[in-house]
Amino acid sequence: MIRFDEVSKRYPGGKDALSRVSFELGTGEMAFLTGHSGAGKSTMMKLIILMERPSQGQVFLEGTNLNRVSSRQVPGVRRSVGVVFQNHQLLFDRTVFDNVALPLIIAGFSHRELGRRVRAALSKVGLSDKEKQYPVTLSGGEQQRVGIARAVVNKPPVLLADEPTGNLDPELSKEIMNLFHQFNQVGVTIMIATHDLELVSRMKRRELILDHGRLEDNAWQ
Amino acid sequence: MAVNTKSSGATIAATDLRGKALSWVGHHRQVCIESLSSLLQTWMSSLMTWLVIGIALALPTILYLMLVNVGEISGSWEGKPRISLYLVHEATEADALDLAHRLLERPGIESTLFISSADALAQFRSLSGFGDVLNTLDQNPLPGVIEIKPSITDVGQLRLQVESLRTYELVDTVEFDLEWIERLFAMLQFAERLVATLGFVLALGVLLIIGNTIRLAIENRRSEIEIVKLVGGTDSFVRRPFLYLGFWYGLGGALVAWILVQGSLLFLSTPVETIAQSYRDDFALSGPGILDSTIILIVGAGLGVSGALLAVSRHLSEVEPE
Numbered sequence: 001m002i003r004f005d006e007v008s009k010r011y012p013g014g015k016d017a018l019s020r021v022s023f024e025l026g027t028g029e030m031a032f033l034t035g036h037s038g039a040g041k042s043t044m045m046k047l048i049i050l051m052e053r054p055s056q057g058q059v060f061l062e063g064t065n066l067n068r069v070s071s072r073q074v075p076g077v078r079r080s081v082g083v084v085f086q087n088h089q090l091l092f093d094r095t096v097f098d099n100v101a102l103p104l105i106i107a108g109f110s111h112r113e114l115g116r117r118v119r120a121a122l123s124k125v126g127l128s129d130k131e132k133q134y135p136v137t138l139s140g141g142e143q144q145r146v147g148i149a150r151a152v153v154n155k156p157p158v159l160l161a162d163e164p165t166g167n168l169d170p171e172l173s174k175e176i177m178n179l180f181h182q183f184n185q186v187g188v189t190i191m192i193a194t195h196d197l198e199l200v201s202r203m204k205r206r207e208l209i210l211d212h213g214r215l216e217d218n219a220w221q
Numbered sequence: 222m223a224v225n226t227k228s229s230g231a232t233i234a235a236t237d238l239r240g241k242a243l244s245w246v247g248h249h250r251q252v253c254i255e256s257l258s259s260l261l262q263t264w265m266s267s268l269m270t271w272l273v274i275g276i277a278l279a280l281p282t283i284l285y286l287m288l289v290n291v292g293e294i295s296g297s298w299e300g301k302p303r304i305s306l307y308l309v310h311e312a313t314e315a316d317a318l319d320l321a322h323r324l325l326e327r328p329g330i331e332s333t334l335f336i337s338s339a340d341a342l343a344q345f346r347s348l349s350g351f352g353d354v355l356n357t358l359d360q361n362p363l364p365g366v367i368e369i370k371p372s373i374t375d376v377g378q379l380r381l382q383v384e385s386l387r388t389y390e391l392v393d394t395v396e397f398d399l400e401w402i403e404r405l406f407a408m409l410q411f412a413e414r415l416v417a418t419l420g421f422v423l424a425l426g427v428l429l430i431i432g433n434t435i436r437l438a439i440e441n442r443r444s445e446i447e448i449v450k451l452v453g454g455t456d457s458f459v460r461r462p463f464l465y466l467g468f469w470y471g472l473g474g475a476l477v478a479w480i481l482v483q484g485s486l487l488f489l490s491t492p493v494e495t496i497a498q499s500y501r502d503d504f505a506l507s508g509p510g511i512l513d514s515t516i517i518l519i520v521g522a523g524l525g526v527s528g529a530l531l532a533v534s535r536h537l538s539e540v541e542p543e
């Protein structure tokens with residue numbers, strides 16, 4: 001599903017954020033991406049959704065070489081990947097419903113289908129009763145779940161989460177992780193960047209460890 | 222592209238085209254309404270922009286309408302170009318009448334009027350007060366005249382007409398005062414150019430005002446644009462709200478312009494009509510008709526969308542998700 005082939009990334013004027021990273025994540029797999037701050041976790045995510053391009057090497061998504069994707073085709077790629085961020089990235093002047101509906105509106109869903117899917121996604125993350133509220137009225141954990149609902153509402157085959165539990169207390173973190181676990185069980189390929197090592201060890205999943213841009217270990221727990 | 226087909230296969234979007242089209246139209250309508258209501262919510266600052274645009278559009282429009290009115294007065298006033306054919310002394314009244322009749326068949330001539338030398342003398346006598354002097358003459362010095370009212374107004378064509386009228390044997394001299402009409406036409410032409418130039422410059426100004434306003438709107442909604450791009454919004458999707466914003470700025474400005482134009486014409490109508498009625502008694506200052514009004518609105522909205530396109534093409538690509 002996701003394959004990195006000798007990928008290096010050097011930001012303009014910087015050192016290498018990633019050096020010759022190679023790995024493959026199969027369809028339906030769930031893996032954690034760990035490493036110190038600045039190790040290159042976010043950079044890897046950005047390469048997959050084409051927020052950045054590799055300096056060297058190739059990234060494959062669903063068999064497509066992303067180096068060959070033109071800027072006009074970028075939106076199409078992004079629609080097949082759900083993303084969740086630490087800082088939620090919600091629209092604060094829109095209701096929860098509208099926030100979650102955004103990917104569907106972009107994809108051109110009919111009105112009826114839209115309502116059905118948004119409610120299904122909200123019920124999956126346990127926010128069915130909050131659809132008319134604005135994000136500011138929600139707690140951090142609830143906001144994060146809105147972000148997750150938006151990421152999965154379009155039923156993307158791949159889900160990326162960049163430090164989704166960064167701001168949350170352990171209890172909420174566990175809740176969020178359980179959500180990801182559920183999505184994985186219905187076949188979604190998931191990659192989660194985190195530095196919460198305790199959580200990772202508890203989940204007993206594949207772990208990719210980045211250290212200064214090098215994929216050091218490819219451990220199975 | 223494998224990703225596109227695969228992803229649409231995996232995410233099975235609204236598969237039927239009809240549904241897609243409907244949702245596309247629905248989104249347009251929604252964005253259209255949302256952008257207007259966002260402008261109305263901050264109506265104070267929106268009104269300022271609308272006023273600025275309105276004034277810039279109203280100025281050339283008012284001048285243009287005045288020009289149209291002046292053209293109307295000059296085109297129909299009583300002292301309309303008139304050609305006088307002074308006939309040779311040998312011409313008999315029958316010859317003259319015959320010529321006056323034949324001239325009617327020429328293109329560009331609306332009517333002819335023959336004034337015999339006797340009539341001319343009588344007219345002169347009563348108008349000039351030189352009756353006694355004329356009595357001392359033993360012969361009528363005045364020639365017969367054919368007065369021609371041309372139906373054309375183009376100065377070049379009038380000149381040609383005059384030249385060809387000279388060639389008639391019965392015609393001694395042709396008199397036609399082109400000067401005043403040429404001067405008027407030259408002035409009108411100059412004024413037209415002036416208005417066109419002014420209109421162009423001000424339209425450019427409107428374009429820049431709207432472009433800048435949209436640039437600020439893009440700046441304000443930076444995070445929203447980033448999010449939309451992040452979840453796969455196409456460029457045209459991201460662009461849409463800003464184009465509608467430009468549309469409403471332009472249309473609103475044009476509406477203000479229209480009100481200003483109507484108001485100014487109402488304000489000017491009394492003095493202008495007083496002046497104009499000394500030339501033509503049925504003169505009324507004509508304002509923008511339905512066609513003119515429609516054009517004002519279309520131009521305004523068009524400038525709005527163009528200004529927005531300008532801003533969007535320059536600034537939207539700078540906003541990328543971080």
Ligand SMILES: Nc1ncnc2c1ncn2[C@@H]1O[C@H](COP(=O)(O)OP(=O)(O)O)[C@@H](O)[C@H]1O
Binds near residue numbers: 014036042
């Ligand atoms: N836009 C950028 N320009 C320059 N350097 C960057 C940029 N983004 C990230 N970096 C650098 O690349 C390295 C990896 O960053 P990142 O992928 O964000 O790490 P992580 O997410 O693991 O904390 C860091 O040294 C960071 O400073």
Ligand SMILES: [Mg+2]
Binds near residue numbers: 041043
């Ligand atoms: Mg990071």
